[in-house]
Amino acid sequence: MLDKIKQLECAAGTYRHNGQPVPQEALALYISINPRDLWKATFASLVTFAENIRQQQLTKNPHQEVMSEIQKSCSNKYYMDIDVDRKDPAILETISSYINPSCLTILETRGGYHVLIELAAIDPSVKKTWYRQITALPDVDQSGDNLIPVPGCVQGGFVPFFK
Structure with missing residues (x-):
């Protein structure tokens, strides 16, 4: 994976918006943690293409449409x-009290944490309660299959790392 990330590396000032370089502090590299289902994405792309043609939305970018469908098409979770x-270590302690810590991997980011929960490793005694308890905490968001910043790559001037 490191080689794939290195292939994305480019000189500072390369990313531009309206002709102006995007500041390094605004850039980050994100990755999906669950695999994508390319067959599901292909079908969804075909449906999207047909709908765009029907509505004569000829300015839509087919490449962007396909990439969007790939991102939305989660395979196994x-x-x-x-x-x-x-950024408050106390919230991590609270989360650890609702679920067995052995299934948790903590990624510290610029503004907080991504708590990765290995679903197959959740203790059966908390399987029915952990999700509701954790998502009810303040400043906690779980909205589908999130992207996470890649550890070791700059995220707006901060380098995310596993705790």
């Missing part, structure tokens, strides 16, 4: 990503 939008 091995991990749940809980996005914590606050």
Whole structure:
């Protein structure tokens, strides 16, 4: 994976918006933690293409449409990503009290944490309660199959790392 990430590396100032370089502090590299289903994405893309043609939306970019469908087409879900939008170690302790810590991997980010939960490793005694308890916490967001910043790559001037 490191080689794939290195292939994305480019010189500072390369990314531009309206002809102006995007500041390094605004850039980050994100990745999906669960695999994508390319057959599901292909079917969804065909439906999207047909709808765009029917509505004569000829300005739509087919490449962007396909890439969007790939991102939305999750295959097997091995991990749940809980996005914590606050840097407070106490919230991690609270989360660990609702679920067995052995299934948790913590990624510290610029503004908080991504708590990766290995679904197959959840203790059966908390299987029915952990999700509701954790998502009810303040500054916690779980909205589908989130993207996470790649550890070791700059995220708006901060380098995310596993705790």
